[in-house]
Amino acid sequence: MARFRFLDHVILILGAALMISPVAIAFLTSTHEAVEIHRNGLMATWGDNFLDTYGTVLTKEGGFTGQITGMRMMLNSMILGIGFAVGKIVLSMLAAYAIVYFRFRMGTFFFWVIFTTLLLPLEVRIVPSYEVVQKLGLLNSYTGLIIPLLASATGTFYFRQFFKSVPDELLEAARIDGAGPFKFFIDILVPISKPMIAAIFIIMFVYGWNQYLWPMMMTTDEQYFTLVRGIKQILLVWVGAQIPDYNEAFALAILAMLPPVLVVVVFQRWFIKGLTESDK
Template sequence: MAEPSKGHDKLMIGQSPTGIYIAHAILILGVIVVAFPIYYTFVASTHSLQTILRPPLPLLPGDRFIENYSEALFGGVGRIGGVPVWTLLFNTTVVALGIAIGKIIISILSAYAIVFFRFPLRMTFFWIIFITLMLPVEVRILPTYKVMVDLGLIDTYAGLIVPLIASATATLLFRQFFLTIPGELVEAARVDGAGPFRFFKDILLPLSRTNIAALFVILFIYGWTQYLWPLLVTNDNQMNTIVIALKKMVSFADADTEWHLVMVTAMLAIVPPILVVVLMQRWFVRGLVDTEK
């Protein structure tokens, strides 16, 4: 149990002061490269359309922060049929949460079945799931669209979410994790009187929580940034997700585009994924630190 502190060992690398300066210079440069476009978007979102259209764009935020943000959030944007951005945010949140939670539920249950139960054609089912890994959404998009039309799910949350829920990747991840759970633990639970459902709820779920947290972050962002499928399955501007709306807001003619509102929407579009990453990261880093096995 008593391990030598690992932090100390890491300090040994790059101990010379020059090394530290160079390392920091590279890190800072990297941060600037990544962060500057975001900062510039923020700056543009606080100026009026006229300022943005008349180059050069100032490097400091302007004074129209409150006006721009309230106009976009609640006033509605002309080019997308006057739908306010908060509706878009709401839609996208529903879709992203639906996809992330749906995928996790479906894949953890299928992995549970495949790993812990013996039923006929078990391996066949596993391979069928595995093979779908090779079929990206784009390949099966036309038949899927046809099914959605026939079911009358165009312009509904269900239509946006359900086709994206099945996930071979998440199923495989959970399967691999479940395979590492020792057989003795399963047997101990059986002896302790835990049936399949209790075992799942009391043992498997708590042990998988770090995996679930990590997957949730990845899948939420996956859902949030979906483009092709929402574009196809929604006609009504009221049902747009924020990424689709952002695209629709931009016209070929510069004068036709309300750039200040586009910038506001872009800023707002990146806030929820950042929040999810920041909040959940803590969670799964903590999970990674106390490995309980």
């Protein structure tokens, strides 16, 4: 048994190294100068340009207007990620609560209608969504970036399954104590849903943070550019003898990875508990 356990650990370590190695190479490459990267390709050694590169991408104003910084793009990504996560959780919980506890006619039918929207990815509905946002005058705004995508079939499905596993005795006890629907939701369901909320928060935060196509369609003002779009903007620069700032692009890529990784690490225990626990 000890031999098989050792083999399991070796396989896990090799798998982790395989997953981490591209990130490590990207980080090491970002510490070199752009000319050196252009000439020699990816680097596996530490360079001398670490402080200059990361200081530049975070604080130097650039872009077409010369006013956007990496800190601003990181803030925009953070607003998008948190806005998506919080908004989707609130709407999903309310929708699942209505479907499970109000038990209105055709409630199951409406749930499956919501669930079938999973078959419609963002790319399929992005043009009509853009037209709606444009007619409402919400282009180049955080409202236009966040609100149109808040409805979540995934979140509604998970919260519905979670609420259905809550014992009916809790509902009966709340009724006996005189708790109405709102009080039952706030004082009982929300506290016991914390692991599920954490799990959905991670999923939706990463989804919002990594958005590229949607912000590109909804914004033309650089003040609303995200980190993911900033990376693409750097790599588009190729005029005459000018080469892209590869080191800055790699640095932005590393910065774009950090918040999702930190969120997953911080909420890891709740994430696993929320997706696996079914007994309340």
